[in-house]
Amino acid sequence: MPTISMFYGIKVTMYWDDHSPAHFHVEYSGQKATILIEEGVVGIGSLPNRQLKLVLAWCELHKDELMQNWELSKEGKTLNRIAPLD
Numbered sequence: 001m002p003t004i005s006m007f008y009g010i011k012v013t014m015y016w017d018d019h020s021p022a023h024f025h026v027e028y029s030g031q032k033a034t035i036l037i038e039e040g041v042v043g044i045g046s047l048p049n050r051q052l053k054l055v056l057a058w059c060e061l062h063k064d065e066l067m068q069n070w071e072l073s074k075e076g077k078t079l080n081r082i083a084p085l086d
């Protein structure tokens with residue numbers, strides 16, 4: 001599971017050939033969640049409110065890049081790193 005970004009202690013990953021809908025995985029301090037890319041909402045799991053707000057803002061900023069990575073993952077190709085929040 002490649003790490004595609006890290007910021008403020010939040011690790012963002014995406015699996016190759018993962019199930020639909022398009023999503024990515026986040027982990028912070030032992031808590032995990034999946035984020036649906038198109039909808040910008042939590043699919044499964046949870047994060048603390050502050051970190052969730054950061055992740056959702058990051059998702060909105062990088063939605064196109066995330067969808068490109070989703071397509072690459074479906075093809076088993078190398079995923080691109082995505083800039084963290086500053």
